[in-house]
Amino acid sequence: MTRRVWLFAAKEIADGFYSFRVPASLILILVLFSSVSFTLAQRYQDTFADYQKRVAQNEEALRQTQTYSGIRIPIEKPPTPLMLLNIGLSENVSNSFSITRLGYPDVASVSLTTGSLLQIFPSFDLSLVIQIVFGLLALVFSYSGIAGEKEQGTLKLVCSNTIPRWEILLGKIFGNLFLLEALLAVGFGLFAFVVRFISGIALTADAWVRTFWVFLAASLYTGLIYLIGLFISSRSSRSSIALVASMFFWIAQVALLPLTVNYFVGTLMPVREDPPSARTSRAGPIYNKMMEAVRKTGGFWGMSVSSSGTLSMSGLNDEGRRIVREYIPEWVRAQEEDTKGEWDRLESARRKLEAQESVAMWIKMASPAFVFDRISANLAGTGAGSYRRFRNELLEYRQQISLWLRNENAYESVQFFDGDAGPIDVRNLPRFDISRILRWQQDVSGALPWLSGLSIAVVLFFLLAFLSFVRLDIR
Amino acid sequence: MFGTLVRREILDHVLRWRFLATLIITIGMYVIAAFAFISTYPKAIAAPAGGFGRSLYGGASEKAVRNRVANFVIAPRRPIAIQFAADGDDKFIPSRFGIRADDRMEFGYIRSGPGNYLLGRFQDIDWIFIVGIVLTFAAIVLSYDSISGEMEDGTLKLVLSNSISRATVLFAKFAGAFLSLLVPLAMGCLASLLVVQTSELVKFDADLWAKLGALFLLSCLYLSLIVWISIFVSAWLGRPAASLVVLLVFYVVSVLLVPGIAGVLGSQLVPVDPPNVVRAKEASLQGLPVAAGMGGGFFSRQTVDFAKMTPDEKAKYQKEQARIRAEQQKAVTMYRHEQLQRRERQLAAAIRIAMCSPYGLYKYSATALAGTGIYRYERLVKQLRTFRITLRDFFLAQERLDPKSTHPTDLASPSQFSGNIIIPDDRMLQFEEARPALAQTVRDAVIPGGLLLAVSALAFFAAFLVFARKAVT
Numbered sequence: 001m002t003r004r005v006w007l008f009a010a011k012e013i014a015d016g017f018y019s020f021r022v023p024a025s026l027i028l029i030l031v032l033f034s035s036v037s038f039t040l041a042q043r044y045q046d047t048f049a050d051y052q053k054r055v056a057q058n059e060e061a062l063r064q065t066q067t068y069s070g071i072r073i074p075i076e077k078p079p080t081p082l083m084l085l086n087i088g089l090s091e092n093v094s095n096s097f098s099i100t101r102l103g104y105p106d107v108a109s110v111s112l113t114t115g116s117l118l119q120i121f122p123s124f125d126l127s128l129v130i131q132i133v134f135g136l137l138a139l140v141f142s143y144s145g146i147a148g149e150k151e152q153g154t155l156k157l158v159c160s161n162t163i164p165r166w167e168i169l170l171g172k173i174f175g176n177l178f179l180l181e182a183l184l185a186v187g188f189g190l191f192a193f194v195v196r197f198i199s200g201i202a203l204t205a206d207a208w209v210r211t212f213w214v215f216l217a218a219s220l221y222t223g224l225i226y227l228i229g230l231f232i233s234s235r236s237s238r239s240s241i242a243l244v245a246s247m248f249f250w251i252a253q254v255a256l257l258p259l260t261v262n263y264f265v266g267t268l269m270p271v272r273e274d275p276p277s278a279r280t281s282r283a284g285p286i287y288n289k290m291m292e293a294v295r296k297t298g299g300f301w302g303m304s305v306s307s308s309g310t311l312s313m314s315g316l317n318d319e320g321r322r323i324v325r326e327y328i329p330e331w332v333r334a335q336e337e338d339t340k341g342e343w344d345r346l347e348s349a350r351r352k353l354e355a356q357e358s359v360a361m362w363i364k365m366a367s368p369a370f371v372f373d374r375i376s377a378n379l380a381g382t383g384a385g386s387y388r389r390f391r392n393e394l395l396e397y398r399q400q401i402s403l404w405l406r407n408e409n410a411y412e413s414v415q416f417f418d419g420d421a422g423p424i425d426v427r428n429l430p431r432f433d434i435s436r437i438l439r440w441q442q443d444v445s446g447a448l449p450w451l452s453g454l455s456i457a458v459v460l461f462f463l464l465a466f467l468s469f470v471r472l473d474i475r
Numbered sequence: 476m477f478g479t480l481v482r483r484e485i486l487d488h489v490l491r492w493r494f495l496a497t498l499i500i501t502i503g504m505y506v507i508a509a510f511a512f513i514s515t516y517p518k519a520i521a522a523p524a525g526g527f528g529r530s531l532y533g534g535a536s537e538k539a540v541r542n543r544v545a546n547f548v549i550a551p552r553r554p555i556a557i558q559f560a561a562d563g564d565d566k567f568i569p570s571r572f573g574i575r576a577d578d579r580m581e582f583g584y585i586r587s588g589p590g591n592y593l594l595g596r597f598q599d600i601d602w603i604f605i606v607g608i609v610l611t612f613a614a615i616v617l618s619y620d621s622i623s624g625e626m627e628d629g630t631l632k633l634v635l636s637n638s639i640s641r642a643t644v645l646f647a648k649f650a651g652a653f654l655s656l657l658v659p660l661a662m663g664c665l666a667s668l669l670v671v672q673t674s675e676l677v678k679f680d681a682d683l684w685a686k687l688g689a690l691f692l693l694s695c696l697y698l699s700l701i702v703w704i705s706i707f708v709s710a711w712l713g714r715p716a717a718s719l720v721v722l723l724v725f726y727v728v729s730v731l732l733v734p735g736i737a738g739v740l741g742s743q744l745v746p747v748d749p750p751n752v753v754r755a756k757e758a759s760l761q762g763l764p765v766a767a768g769m770g771g772g773f774f775s776r777q778t779v780d781f782a783k784m785t786p787d788e789k790a791k792y793q794k795e796q797a798r799i800r801a802e803q804q805k806a807v808t809m810y811r812h813e814q815l816q817r818r819e820r821q822l823a824a825a826i827r828i829a830m831c832s833p834y835g836l837y838k839y840s841a842t843a844l845a846g847t848g849i850y851r852y853e854r855l856v857k858q859l860r861t862f863r864i865t866l867r868d869f870f871l872a873q874e875r876l877d878p879k880s881t882h883p884t885d886l887a888s889p890s891q892f893s894g895n896i897i898i899p900d901d902r903m904l905q906f907e908e909a910r911p912a913l914a915q916t917v918r919d920a921v922i923p924g925g926l927l928l929a930v931s932a933l934a935f936f937a938a939f940l941v942f943a944r945k946a947v948t
Contacts, residue, residue, distance in 0.1 A: 050751070089595070092592045119564075120564035121741070123735075128731075143716075240715060244616055247719065251609075263598070265594070267511040
């Protein structure tokens, strides 16, 4: 690398500062990042306060649980302050899960029953701001890079010296990328400052590492858009054409592709749900037999079973209780068998949704903005990958709970269905270790293929811009 | 002279590749969106949940009043034809409502999340989306250099040195850009109409035509606003590149940022109780522990032994219990009602924020005009509230005909009905959603539409003043 490259880079940087580009961008970023970070930080604090309340409620509810049959262990996915960076799925799906004896722990979409009417507004985060604003800035910094100088005639003068063309190009790229990355750093700095010192949210070391990776991804995204802009500039005869072509590219990758593909894939390739499994219930006849036997004991009593398999009863006499206890182990086994069919159906429904999403994903990959969004959602721990891992951990945890129920002899005990003895003892209930899914290493390794894809695109467009500039006829 | 200038402007635009690109993208989107509509519309109209319009009265067909009262009336929303043009974010709006004739419950929303949650939250594509996102961008790209480009080239000086007034030049510039934009707009709308009409799924009546016409005019007004803003910026800055960048920043703020931030701000300005708080609160209002609100692990037991009671004591006890339950349910109803109203206020606040941008003004005036989305929701909720009262009066009237009944004056506790009068299905009241006439929807659109008009006038004056005073060197 010769000194001249740095000289060119320094000239580009100075040019940027003297023109309206850098000051205007700086003001835009200062205003946007500080206001957006502040607003979103407030929302995070609300979400976090709500999460803490939920956890406390859940603990209380668990302590009040009176029967093993009705055991329901609620698990909350904690909100992360990085939802400011990328809100991901965290507002589309419920973050509350529950482990029950028969229930399938899955990410459920949020129901409007108690939700908000504000769903009509698009979700909003800093990643969207970066996609839109830095996508635009990178193109504004690059459109006149080659076409503009050619138009003004300065390129001819520069190239008529003894300076190799690659040095000119590298100087341009380094100078402008330095400016863009510096602006990006200002944005992230503002985010960190507002979150830490104005909103007073303490970021853990883990969150800092993730933020750093998001910054890295944002740098790659901005760099890629800049190089694409430079490529367009080198292929255009006039800077105005380069500008308009760049802007068409910008709107397509930032808005059109991500917004329309979901809709078209969603409506033109609908997911068909499987009908409920036709297999006859095995638990039903056993339950009826049990009821029949209990009925013979006489007296006022009531018994019911809920859709989640909770058995409720009241007013049974000792004989009735004995009969129920006798039937329970067989009934529980039959219930579990019955559940398998339903689980298969839910599994298949989930796989279909994932298949539909992956079709949309492959099309949207043409948009660097989408790729960046995907990476930042993954890194922020709010993406689909993170929820998938969460679900898998929950499935494993459910096994532990089943084991615990067997170890407690729950199916043989009267407390399986009878709450008269007061709450069941949940002190030695195995608890879900939430920290296992919160480590950044897994999320970063999940984002690595996407990051490398972005890096490959950067190299590709660098080569394209380079070749195109080297072969450019500058007359 | 004006005509010549306009013709030249149009020709200038039409011969450029940016116009061709706009034309292809716009028409393509209109056509694909129309196909997407006709592929989903029949399924939506034949929705599984018991049909639309004709309400569902749960359970068996022949039912005694007391059973009727205690059952929900489900009133699902039927998709309407104009949604292909102005969908109004329909899928995010409550689509089924549960009403009970007794005062026990105002509304229960029954709804699962829209579509595949993995795809994230995305808007459906309709005419408003295409005009608001694509054609707005096209309007900026077509007219950003209308003044500044000619100033840079030096041709503006030559034009103005003729005996043409600046006003003529300005209007010709506007007319050229606006008429060029009308081409993709009109062709796209026609293509969309062609697809929808040939599918024969939708009945095109006078009301639909009138609403579509009004939507088209509103789109024209909105696009003219964007063109005036572009001309204003172009004349003000005098440099094409700078004007394009400033206009795109405006676009980003108006189309992408303001609607995004409106939802966040709305939720903070008018906070509502989150779902878990709602559940816990409802449980506590019913005198139940938290666990009951969380949906499991708890059940109440009979603490009184009826066997030891005299029939009088038993009746008294049951009556007292019914009174307590009715009161508790009333408290729950009040709470739900208050929460629902807060949610509506929250939404109204967010919409007002979104209307701070021209795109928001356009979107909500178009939605109001079409009578879809949130405007339809508000109207429907009002109708259902009235319907509930009608239904209650109907039940009470039926009950009065029953000689065996004790004739309670309110329906708070259906178990008080001692009669067994049967109301067959064909005599039941049916809920039919009343469709608003054009005049009503126009009334809804007056404020946002009027604001849009005012902003357009403002942009026009700004452009006019700046251009009239601009030193052309």
